[in-house]
Amino acid sequence: MIDLQNISKIYKTKNGELKAVDQVNLSIKQGEIYGIIGYSGAGKSTMIRLLNGLEKPTVGSVIINGNDISKASGKKLRDARQKISMIFQHFNLLWSRTVEENIAFPLEIAGVSKEQRAKRVEELIELVGLAGRGKAYPSQLSGGQKQRVGIARALANNPEVLLGDEATSALDPETTDSILELLLDINKKIGLTIVLITHEMHVIRKICDRVAVMEAGKVVEQGEVLQVFQNPQAPITKNFMAQISGETQEIQASLEQILANYPSGRIVKLGFVGQTTEQPVISQIIKQFDIVVNIVHGKISNTTSGPLGTLFVHIEGSNDQINAALEVLAQHKVQTEVIGHD
Numbered sequence: 556m557i558d559l560q561n562i563s564k565i566y567k568t569k570n571g572e573l574k575a576v577d578q579v580n581l582s583i584k585q586g587e588i589y590g591i592i593g594y595s596g597a598g599k600s601t602m603i604r605l606l607n608g609l610e611k612p613t614v615g616s617v618i619i620n621g622n623d624i625s626k627a628s629g630k631k632l633r634d635a636r637q638k639i640s641m642i643f644q645h646f647n648l649l650w651s652r653t654v655e656e657n658i659a660f661p662l663e664i665a666g667v668s669k670e671q672r673a674k675r676v677e678e679l680i681e682l683v684g685l686a687g688r689g690k691a692y693p694s695q696l697s698g699g700q701k702q703r704v705g706i707a708r709a710l711a712n713n714p715e716v717l718l719g720d721e722a723t724s725a726l727d728p729e730t731t732d733s734i735l736e737l738l739l740d741i742n743k744k745i746g747l748t749i750v751l752i753t754h755e756m757h758v759i760r761k762i763c764d765r766v767a768v769m770e771a772g773k774v775v776e777q778g779e780v781l782q783v784f785q786n787p788q789a790p791i792t793k794n795f796m797a798q799i800s801g802e803t804q805e806i807q808a809s810l811e812q813i814l815a816n817y818p819s820g821r822i823v824k825l826g827f828v829g830q831t832t833e834q835p836v837i838s839q840i841i842k843q844f845d846i847v848v849n850i851v852h853g854k855i856s857n858t859t860s861g862p863l864g865t866l867f868v869h870i871e872g873s874n875d876q877i878n879a880a881l882e883v884l885a886q887h888k889v890q891t892e893v894i895g896h897d
């Protein structure tokens with residue numbers, strides 16, 4: 556569906572050349588939700604401008620549905636860009652137009668008749684859950700409702716790809732979730748390919764199928780969300796993981812306290828991915844071995860491909876018994892990491 560082949564975008568600045576995007580290869584499949592995560596300055600916005608044809612790569616090709624949009628110009632580029640829609644962090648609505656008129660705007664530009672416009676707008680208002688709000692002005696809407704208008708407007712001309720540029724970053728956590736659920740719902744209903752640029756791991760965890768992690772213009776890690784979460788490789792990915800694994804400074808401090816209180820035993824971090832969270836493995840090891848297990852802290856969250864959880868436990872017992880218990884956990888595909896008193 557989308558193929559980024561060895562793309563680099565180099566800007567010439569006063570201080571020499573700056574590689575905003577550096578030799579990126581990415582392949583996004585039809586109908587998937589793909590997340591690109593990175594901190595500020597990683598090159599995400601540049602990637603979005605390359606994906607929507609606003610900028611051309613210095614090197615490489617951006618192929619969307621077989622069309623190399625990095626080589627296209629004029630009508631060909633305009634046609635290709637029509638198939639790509641965007642939603643934005645600050646919604647970018649027209650403030651003097653009602654909800655209906657905002658959604659109708661791209662249809663007007665595309666020359667759709669008044670009658671068909673009205674029909675399509677009604678469908679879209681229904682789809683994004685804004686029934687009854689069609690005559691309202693953006694200033695009368697909540698942030699979440701404004702983004703729903705943004706989504707409806709982006710879908711008006713039946714795009715093939717929806718790009719989200721930090722689309723939930725201006726929303727509170729609850730509204731963020733409702734917008735992410737709406738995007739997932741639309742993705743399922745109409746099989747729309749969605750690419751989300753974000754700095755929040757929560758967005759990736761909640762709805763993305765695959766993820767690419769960007770740092771200094773490079774994709775440092777990419778893959779299935781669950782797999783990347785299960786076994787993050789790059790240090791920056793591990794940092795992002797801390798956003799959702801509940802490993803706050805508070806937890807770190809309390810783990811240190813526990814280690815001080817219990818001079819023996821071990822503190823172990825257990826990672827559960829997918830099916831393993833369903834299995835009563837902890838009770839199994841307690842029964843099977845001569846050990847005492849205290850759960851110190853835990854958090855289980857869901858991804859689109861299964862549950863994901865982290866538990867911190869303190870295990871008391873002889874070295875042999877603890878090692879054997881950890882071995883059983885590993886056999887059940889629970890990741891174990893001893894973080895104290897090894």
Ligand code: ADP
Pocket residue numbers: 566567568573574575593594595596597598599600601602
């Ligand atoms: P992000 O969206 O992840 O914050 P950007 O794509 O905006 O990252 O920026 C990546 C790098 O490229 C930054 O160092 C930024 O300063 C630089 N950059 C982006 N756009 C331009 C431009 N038009 N001219 C020069 N440098 C740019």
